[in-house]
Amino acid sequence: CFHGRVVSKFCVLTVKVIHQSEGAGPLVSADKKLLVLTVATQETDGFHRFMQSANYFKFNVKVLGMGEEWKGGDVGRSIGGGQKVRLLKEAMESLADQEDLVILFVDSYDLIFAGGPEEIFRKFQQTNRKLVFAAEGIIWPDPRLAEKYPSVRSGKRFLNSGGLIGYAPYIQRIVNKWDLHDNDDDQLFYTKIYVDPLQREILNMTLDHKCEIFQNLNGAMDEVLLKFGTERVRVRNTVYNSLPAIIHGNVNTKIYFNYLANYIPNVWNYEQGCTICDQDMVNLLFSLSKQEFPQVTVGIYIEQPTPFLPEFLERFLSQDYPKDKLNVFVHNSVYHEKHIQKFWEENKDVFRSFKVVGPEENLTQGEARNMGMDLCRKDLSCDYYFSIDADVMLTNRQTLKLLIEQNRKIIGPLVTRHGKLWSNFWGALSLDGYYARSEDYIDIVQGKRVGLWNIPFMAHIYLIKGQTLRNELKERNVFVLERLDPDMAMCRNARELGVFMYVTNRHEFGRLISTANYNTSHYNNDLWQIFENPLDWREKYIHPNYTRIFTDNLLEQPCPDVFWFPVLSEKACDELVNEMENHGSWSGGKYKDKRITGGYESVPTDDIHMKQIDFDKEWLHFIREFISPVTLKVFSGYYTKGYAIMNFVVKYTPNRQAYLRPHHDSSTFTINIALNNKGLDFQGGGCRFHRYNCSLESPRKGWSFMHPGRLTHLHEGLPTTNGTRYIAVSFVDP
Numbered sequence: 102c103f104h105g106r107v108v109s110k111f112c113v114l115t116v117k118v119i120h121q122s123e124g125a126g127p128l129v130s131a132d133k134k135l136l137v138l139t140v141a142t143q144e145t146d147g148f149h150r151f152m153q154s155a156n157y158f159k160f161n162v163k164v165l166g167m168g169e170e171w172k173g174g175d176v177g178r179s180i181g182g183g184q185k186v187r188l189l190k191e192a193m194e195s196l197a198d199q200e201d202l203v204i205l206f207v208d209s210y211d212l213i214f215a216g217g218p219e220e221i222f223r224k225f226q227q228t229n230r231k232l233v234f235a236a237e238g239i240i241w242p243d244p245r246l247a248e249k250y251p252s253v254r255s256g257k258r259f260l261n262s263g264g265l266i267g268y269a270p271y272i273q274r275i276v277n278k279w280d281l282h283d284n285d286d287d288q289l290f291y292t293k294i295y296v297d298p299l300q301r302e303i304l305n306m307t308l309d310h311k312c313e314i315f316q317n318l319n320g321a322m323d324e325v326l327l328k329f330g331t332e333r334v335r336v337r338n339t340v341y342n343s344l345p346a347i348i349h350g351n352v353n354t355k356i357y358f359n360y361l362a363n364y365i366p367n368v369w370n371y372e373q374g375c376t377i378c379d380q381d382m383v384n385l386l387f388s389l390s391k392q393e394f395p396q397v398t399v400g401i402y403i404e405q406p407t408p409f410l411p412e413f414l415e416r417f418l419s420q421d422y423p424k425d426k427l428n429v430f431v432h433n434s435v436y437h438e439k440h441i442q443k444f445w446e447e448n449k450d451v452f453r454s455f456k457v458v459g460p461e462e463n464l465t466q467g468e469a470r471n472m473g474m475d476l477c478r479k480d481l482s483c484d485y486y487f488s489i490d491a492d493v494m495l496t497n498r499q500t501l502k503l504l505i506e507q508n509r510k511i512i513g514p515l516v517t518r519h520g521k522l523w524s525n526f527w528g529a530l531s532l533d534g535y536y537a538r539s540e541d542y543i544d545i546v547q548g549k550r551v552g553l554w555n556i557p558f559m560a561h562i563y564l565i566k567g568q569t570l571r572n573e574l575k576e577r578n579v580f581v582l583e584r585l586d587p588d589m590a591m592c593r594n595a596r597e598l599g600v601f602m603y604v605t606n607r608h609e610f611g612r613l614i615s616t617a618n619y620n621t622s623h624y625n626n627d628l629w630q631i632f633e634n635p636l637d638w639r640e641k642y643i644h645p646n647y648t649r650i651f652t653d654n655l656l657e658q659p660c661p662d663v664f665w666f667p668v669l670s671e672k673a674c675d676e677l678v679n680e681m682e683n684h685g686s687w688s689g690g691k692y693k694d695k696r697i698t699g700g701y702e703s704v705p706t707d708d709i710h711m712k713q714i715d716f717d718k719e720w721l722h723f724i725r726e727f728i729s730p731v732t733l734k735v736f737s738g739y740y741t742k743g744y745a746i747m748n749f750v751v752k753y754t755p756n757r758q759a760y761l762r763p764h765h766d767s768s769t770f771t772i773n774i775a776l777n778n779k780g781l782d783f784q785g786g787g788c789r790f791h792r793y794n795c796s797l798e799s800p801r802k803g804w805s806f807m808h809p810g811r812l813t814h815l816h817e818g819l820p821t822t823n824g825t826r827y828i829a830v831s832f833v834d835p
């Protein structure tokens with residue numbers, strides 16, 4: 102790892118947490134010891150998190166039952182958990198003779214430490230009891246036992262078996278009473294003992310009524326608040342004003358618990374930021390040659406007509422990752438055949454494999470997503486499954502690598518709508534399972550809190566380990582569940598299977614585009630996206646050197662008061678010409694013109710108005726956004742509101758109209774953008790200004806002339822001698 106040699110397939114940078122430490126742990130005081138016992142039959146993400154918090158405080162932890170089959174039932178939803186008592190009973194056989202040993206027995210998948218051994222030991226001693234159980238306000242599993250509970254003046258009345266602490270001999274005495282089955286209920290067992298006054302006294306038992314040690318979140322979510330300290334984060338119970346040392350996300354509080362555990366005990370805080378982000382990473386950069394890069398199956402989903410699809414595909418292709426390690430699966434459900442056809446032809450031999458499923462297969466979104474995921478699941482050589490929807494513009498070429506390196510079972514990069522709070526994850530869920538905003542959502546989206554976030558829902562783009570698909574998510578149809586949307590089904594499955602979903606905002610990855618209001622009835626539909634996706638529109642259609650007008654004064658003045666500057670990209674020019682040719686109804690340069698008020702044009706051109714292709718609103722917006730700043734610069738202080746009645750594309754060609762006689766424009770100023778290349782597409786052409794005896798004979802594609810219209814700049818269009826010349830013209834007023 103550290104000498105550039107390949108140690109294992111992926112070089113794990115940090116040492117794995119140590120799960121078991123036998124024998125004497127750290128001494129709490131001179132002669133007292135605290136040993137944590139927990140039951141975990143599998144190393145789930147929750148278990149890993151538990152151990153991380155335990156290691157942070159240097160607890161001495163012993164894990165019981167690892168690798169054993171779980172027979173304790175589905176404790177989250179019904180009774181069960183007896184297996185935990187049986188395992189504890191077995192473990193106590195060798196511990197019970199240590200009279201001063203304090204045993205802390207806790208759940209692990211949904212529990213973390215917020216305080217250390219000294220604190221817990223002290224709080225336990227302050228109770229002056231031999232056995233202390235966690236408490237909660239909700240009775241479970243047998244409400245009929247409620248009346249038997251001793252009443253409490255203040256505090257939580259009912260026993261919870263997710264946490265108990267006591268002297269070893271007393272723990273042994275209580276668990277020795279267990280002679281039930283693994284799937285019987287542990288909480289009921291302890292409850293029956295507790296509600297018996299005699300037993301309660303003999304065992305010297307009590308409950309942690311005021312959450313000094315144990316905080317169960319069930320029924321108590323609105324009692325607790327995150328409390329940020331300089332080194333540590335914990336929760337405060339605002340009802341009892343206590344600082345519980347153990348937080349337990351029991352029953353239906355997992356999502357809120359996951360949120361708390363994104364901070365506690367020192368996962369993230371204001372001073373240090375994310376402290377665990379670099380743990381357990383794999384390093385692709387130093388330890389692997391390209392041959393050894395993991396194999397990734399990529400699922401690309403085009404589930405609705407999506408603007409800027411060619412740009413999406415280009416950005417995907419520019420990912421810095423060996424293509425022969427990628428198996429690509431594309432589901433195109435609509436409209437984009439011509440883009441996919443081109444993508445296929447150009448790349449069919451580039452990837453390790455390439456499969457396209459088109460609209461003719463008539464797959465539902467869920468079926469398509471299952472199909473893509475299954476390609477990885479069934480292929481034992483598939484290390485990762487990378488799912489990306491066509492509305493994700495990846496601007497970071499390292500995205501795939503960065504996600505792999507983070508080494509999580511499921512992880513997605515944060516992507517947001519440009520300038521909006523809309524993102525690809527939810528920080529919380531409403532009661533009916535839809536979007537709800539977590540307290541930290543805005544800070545995460547805006548990058549004010551940076552890290553890895555365990556969240557309940559994400560979509561659009563994520564990476565899943567092949568191993569996870571073949572183990573935890575081996576259920577084939579993870580995208581089909583009741584009537585849920587496929588993404589919601591997938592996330593609910595992951596949550597219920599205890600697989601954490603992380604979103605990372607440690608880097609800038611890209612953005613989400615809007616697919617709303619995408620009208621596909623034009624020829625080049627992206628041209629119309631100036632309102633819905635302004636940033637992508639600008640990147641595609643504005644000249645790459647446009648901003649240099651303002652930064653480097655990239656602006657020429659070939660004739661007096663005639664300014665010349667780059668504004669449209671090659672693509673904008675080509676698509677506009679295509680759009681017009683596709684529309685096809687060129688006016689023919691006649692004097693009679695029904696399209697204008699008065700019905701008569703004294704200097705007619707062979708043209709199509711922007712309005713005729715329904716592009717006038719978009720074009721005027723373009724003038725406001727991109728031409729106005731230039732007028733402000735050159736006609737100092739003149740800012741146009743971009744009011745222009747006449748906006749059109751003119752075509753000059755020798756066998757129709759080749760030139761335009763001298764004239765004034767009916768405008769305050771005119772812009773005239775060359776849409777193709779002299780020499781390449783046509784010969785001749787250009788523009789002559791009579792007053793200054795000045796001709797512009799070499800128009801540049803995408804560059805605009807801008808000159809005053811009515812009085813000073815009498816001009817003519819010089820003859821196009823061969824080929825076809827196109828220009829876009831606007832008469833801007835006032």
Ligand SMILES: *[C@@H]1O[C@H](CO)[C@@H](O)[C@H](O)[C@H]1NC(C)=O
Nearest residue numbers: 229230231301302303305306
């Ligand atoms: C419980 O044990 C403590 C000593 O640890 C003792 O002081 C206390 O009286 C006992 N309480 C009961 C109810 O037996």
Ligand SMILES: *[C@@H]1O[C@H](CO)[C@@H](O)[C@H](O)[C@H]1NC(C)=O
Nearest residue numbers: 460461462463464465466468
């Ligand atoms: C596609 O499937 C839907 C429902 O699954 C069905 O209603 C529709 O007729 C199918 N269309 C074609 C072209 O097969």
Ligand SMILES: *[C@@H]1O[C@H](CO)[C@@H](O)[C@H](O)[C@H]1NC(C)=O
Nearest residue numbers: 618620621622623714715716
């Ligand atoms: C889409 O564009 C066409 C052609 O310009 C137009 O007729 C239609 O009304 C538009 N549809 C919507 C929903 O805006």
Ligand SMILES: *[C@@H]1O[C@H](CO)[C@@H](O)[C@H](O)[C@H]1NC(C)=O
Nearest residue numbers: 644645646647649667670671
């Ligand atoms: C932008 O300007 C640079 C520097 O003058 C030039 O090399 C480049 O070709 C220009 N880009 C385009 C698309 O014209």
Ligand SMILES: *[C@@H]1O[C@H](CO)[C@@H](O)[C@H](O)[C@H]1NC(C)=O
Nearest residue numbers: 789790791792793794795796
């Ligand atoms: C206009 O300029 C051309 C050369 O650019 C010159 O030959 C011609 O004489 C000029 N005409 C007038 C009227 O100045």
Ligand SMILES: *[C@@H]1O[C@H](CO)[C@@H](O)[C@H](O)[C@H]1NC(C)=O
Nearest residue numbers: 781782783784822823824825
């Ligand atoms: C006119 O253009 C065509 C192609 O557009 C070209 O083949 C031809 O050589 C051109 N003629 C002249 C005189 O430049």
